[in-house]
Amino acid sequence: MAAIAELTYYPVKGCAGTAVRDAVLTPAGLAHDRSFMVVGENGVFRSQRQDPLMARIRPEVSADGEQLTLAAPGTGAVTLQVDTSAPRREVELFKKQYRGVDQGEQAAAWLSDVLGAPSRLMRVPPEHERVSGGLTPGTVGYADSCAVLVASLASLAGLNERIAEGGSGPLPVDRFRPNIVVSGWAEPHTEDRVRRMTIGDTELGYSKIAIRCAVTTIDQRSGTRSGPEPLRTLAGYRRAAAGGVAFGAKFAVTRTGKLSVGDEITVTAWGDSGL
Secondary structure, eight states, X not given: OOEEEEEEEOSEETSOOEEESEEEEETTEETTTTOEEEEOTTSBBOOTTTOGGGGGOEEEEOTTSOEEEEEETTTEEEEEEOOSSSOEEEEXXXXXXXXXXXXXXXXXXXXXXXXXXXXXXXXXXXXXXOEEOSSSOEEOSSSSSOSEEEEEHHHHXXXXXXXXXXXXXXXXXXXXXXXXEEEOOSSTTGGGTEEEEEETTEEEEEEEEEEEOGGGGEETTTTEEOOSTTHHHHHHHOBOTTSSEEEEEEEEEEEOEXXXXXXXXXXXXXXXXXX
């Protein structure tokens, strides 16, 4: 039986995730997922690609979404009242312009100190309307492209077997920053072939395979670059026709509801691999 093994949302884009046993699935993904984003003085988003220390920042959102706490080792923590009414500011994500609600000077000072560069914290405004692409379109906050990233334990096991053959140690699934980790699929990369799946009362529609970047080479606990894996091994067997290497698949939310670790996953439509 395929089931949810792990559920994780990432309140601040690029920062550490929050593992939960239960989550609300909204039209834009797990509640609070990528609802905040760190930007530089020019309004361009910050990423672990350039700022790997972001992985050490651990955000926590209150159940009602009205408070955000940021913590990092050796820096202490700061708790903020989430502001959704301040004037909107221009932000840039992958060279596209959006709007954000600036969360103020306290958040900016804390992030600037931790990252060693001028930074500000922006929140997705309530009126944010960003359409995700792919086979099944949907809506999305500040995630890279789609609402939900799914990866399976079978895919991770297959990758780690190949990494071991190359003489390196296994990697944890958090290198890929998935929202839903699936257990119970026998074949690696089954998620590539899923076109529709139901989990309880919810439904997800396949958008596209997940092309991976250098963030996967960063240790998500220490915030340090740790070498060429997994990209080196993925390049040997997971090259996508359109370029890049793939691991995991991205989905749009077609029916909202509640998710819990252990929920059974039923695939209602299949397709070919997106490679």
